[in-house]
Amino acid sequence: MMPEGGVAWRASQLAHLARLAHQALTCAEMGDLIAAAQTEVAALEETHPDRVNVREIERDWQKATKLPESLVSELAELSSTAMHEWAAARKASDFKRFQPWLEKTVALNQRKAECLGWPSDGEGWDALADSYEPGLQASQVQRVFDPLRKRLQGLLDRLQGGKRKPSNAFNEHPLNIADQERFVRFVSKSVGFDFSRGRLDRSTHPFCGGSHCSDVRMTTRYLETCVLDALGSTMHETGHGLYEQGLDANRIGLPMGEAAGLSVHESQSRLWENQVGRSKPFWAWCQRQLPAFFGDACDRFSLQDLVDGANVVEPGLIRVEADEGTYNMHVMIRFQLERSLIKGDLKVADLPGVWNRMYKEYLGLVVPDDRRGCLQDVHWSMGAIGYFPTYTLGTLLAAQLFEKARADLPGLEEGFSKGEFQPLLKWLRTHVHAEGRRFRLDDLCRKVTGQPLSADPLMRHLEGKLLPLYGLA
């Protein structure tokens, strides 16, 4: 929403705020206060909320004290400006324009990693990723991604030879945008988003933000020809929004009232978008709602057409438009690239070439220009390196959580077809939302599902749904 002329001032405001926040966290008394608090909570159970709060505040403080204030404000200022340059470069598909900004971003993040340090068996990327997913290491991501890529590739190869091709007709059916808006708001509300404590607006790139569990701001976007685009984005952001609204209001400002790492956050958005929002029972319910919003405009589509539309698999160039089957391939490419950039194995100038080679290798696609290639995502421009893998880790967790919820709640999916989403939401509130930052990703996964994080549930979910759709069951 910001006018172009406001960029420089906004950048300096954000840099100043980053400096103030850093000062507050690293002020002289903080070390003593934390030490005193640690003594106070030492006798409590390890997972007692007070002890968790002290543990996590100490973690944040340790990280902050390692970063000089000048670097913090430099990073904040660079990210606002670089984001703006990225947006202009992307529009013009002009990588050369963005290149110097990405070079600065990589260099500054390498310095940040040096300041933060990393485990002896790790690398610089780990130091950066730790801000998004505590304790995450590149070697560990690689161990998850390598076999996952093979299994996904196997599935995609099988689908290619499928005897049936799901209908794409509903994805090409024009529907009035004002009607779409009423519809997706109704769906968001029906699955549990509390509009008295949040909003849903429009933006080019959907997101979920806000300042408090009582004021959660989501956006979505609308394409006249594809209500599924708006609905998918809305379900995704609603998943994030439900998590934020489910945080403990009495503990806001303390780690127990904050979201766990980004992987857990993404598990919530993916679960509502994919496990719920692309399921047959969900669409059975949706189909009955359509006439109230679109009159008879959708009458010619069968339930199978709707389910088909939500689940077609087709490799594409753009991550945010990717289907469930190919999405994680996009993430893996980005992870390899950012890991190499931080290591210094890949020069920024060589990024477009390597990006394009990998898209050929992973998805069999020719990238026609950088706008649809390495300039498509905002993340690196805002200095978020080490962030992408949380998308796939969250996708794995979503599948694993959903399997457990289904086991715990008999008739869960049948309920979706009747518009009953509260049992699932209540289950997530208890097992995920109310836990704040109590558990790390893997600990939370074990605690809730009894198993370490694994790719098996995701593969079962994809195969169980896609193979029949492609006549391969």
Place this chain on the structure above:
Amino acid sequence: MMPEGGVAWRASQLAHLARLAHQALTCAEMGDLIAAAQTEVAALEETHPDRVNVREIERDWQKATKLPESLVSELAELSSTAMHEWAAARKASDFKRFQPWLEKTVALNQRKAECLGWPSDGEGWDALADSYEPGLQASQVQRVFDPLRKRLQGLLDRLQGGKRKPSNAFNEHPLNIADQERFVRFVSKSVGFDFSRGRLDRSTHPFCGGSHCSDVRMTTRYLETCVLDALGSTMHETGHGLYEQGLDANRIGLPMGEAAGLSVHESQSRLWENQVGRSKPFWAWCQRQLPAFFGDACDRFSLQDLVDGANVVEPGLIRVEADEGTYNMHVMIRFQLERSLIKGDLKVADLPGVWNRMYKEYLGLVVPDDRRGCLQDVHWSMGAIGYFPTYTLGTLLAAQLFEKARADLPGLEEGFSKGEFQPLLKWLRTHVHAEGRRFRLDDLCRKVTGQPLSADPLMRHLEGKLLPLYGLA
């Protein structure tokens, strides 16, 4: 835009920010720093920018040090909550609901006035008004308002007996709202608002805000039946916006880069709304633009119809919908009431009754309910007492500045009919916008126009325009 559930958290955030800002301004070193700066600038001319900056910072600091931090945050927190209660009370036309909040607001503002103190010939209201218009005193306002009311009443009485009644037809002509939006944005841009450094959006109550001269946020509102409502609001907010965009970007954060008091701010909005936006030359230009936005939908209106529509005088209950002839009556009523509330002469419980009596006396109207009576304005709910008179003082200044601009710039109004607004804007940039907080209201008025602030130019403006329209020339 905030969801209802977000009110409490927003209130506590704002209270916290008010406390931090107060701490920053009243910290231990500030007194010494200001004293040192005073020594440094002592040899400069009184109106030298550096000396003005020190003078005004010292003024802000003096005021801040008189207020205990607890009162500052209490006022901030109360105002967010009371605003919300007011909105609900207004909707239900339920004064009793708002009464306890207004009582708290008055009591807290009386305490604030006690802390700030006032001149020996003054009263508590003066201490509060000083935050909106430096040095303003109730007795001085009264001396301006008493004769102004008589003169305005005389004019209104004459118009009542006019031989001609201006046509109201253009105010009742439905026009597509999307077209209206394109039109008012075009007008705002044409008179000089820089959309690369600002925005125009929609809200129930138009306002102008933003964080910097490079990021000015205005809103307007749209009624299908009355494009003049959107246009008038847009011209008004554009006046505020042009002032903000005209502040010295190199001095933002210092008094020389800040707007002078609210009266000067209002002079800019009123000048563009009234002296420009209700003038015949402006409408001659507008009329030629209408087809590009509304096709032939306005063809049946003559230029006289358009000018009539913009200038009809008709006493009404709602201040923000008032015409140029009656507007100041609304302000005078509010001034009398808030002065009495702070003095303790008027109890909050008695406000609706006294409000209604005064509307009968000043405007001959019966107030049917408190929603259209004493609950209509947001100001008191947000703790802004001492604010209203700046609307009328700004209206006087607008007329006085415009007379001088017309004398300085031959052919000024003829230029409007050709869409030439730059000469006026340039004149205001030089004489008002670039001056920041250098002069007080009356000093600025003398400096620019050579005369003290007076009601004569406003009366000349109104009589010169309205008497002929009512067949009384």
